[in-house]
Amino acid sequence: MELEKRRLKREFLTMTKMVGMYCVRFHNGARDKLCDECEEFLGYAQRRLAKCPYEEKKPTCTNCPIHCYKKAQKQRASEIMRYAGPRMLTRHPYLAITHILDGFRKAPPPMEQRQLKKQRQPKEKIQE
Numbered sequence: 001m002e003l004e005k006r007r008l009k010r011e012f013l014t015m016t017k018m019v020g021m022y023c024v025r026f027h028n029g030a031r032d033k034l035c036d037e038c039e040e041f042l043g044y045a046q047r048r049l050a051k052c053p054y055e056e057k058k059p060t061c062t063n064c065p066i067h068c069y070k071k072a073q074k075q076r077a078s079e080i081m082r083y084a085g086p087r088m089l090t091r092h093p094y095l096a097i098t099h100i101l102d103g104f105r106k107a108p109p110p111m112e113q114r115q116l117k118k119q120r121q122p123k124e125k126i127q128e
């Protein structure tokens, strides 16, 4: 699945790095190969990102009023963040700093955002 928007691609890259660090530490995963459980979690996160209505204006999921993750995956995401979040600053500083900056972005209420997305869609299709 290819994510179209730059913001979503960056988010996925950040998520991939964090899941990788978590998997190496807790599941004896290899740096270039996740265990099945983490692979499945990352696939889930990618599908959620592909449907994220905020697109380029995506806030951090922690600050999102929608919270589209199911309970179990949300819990796993928190565990991953707790372990990998503080380590990102030294290992992937660019991704860590941009994620901190994303945390300052205010997310519009979900209904408002969905309406904006609907209004934008026909224009984007015409431009293609």
Ligand code: SF4
Binding pocket: 048, 049, 051, 052, 053, 054, 058, 059, 060, 061, 064, 065, 066, 067, 068, 069
């Ligand atoms: S939790 Fe919110 S910001 Fe995160 S992917 Fe879902 S809708 Fe987008």
Ligand SMILES: [Zn+2]
Binding pocket: 022, 023, 024, 027, 029, 034, 035, 036, 037, 038, 039
């Ligand atoms: Zn794993």
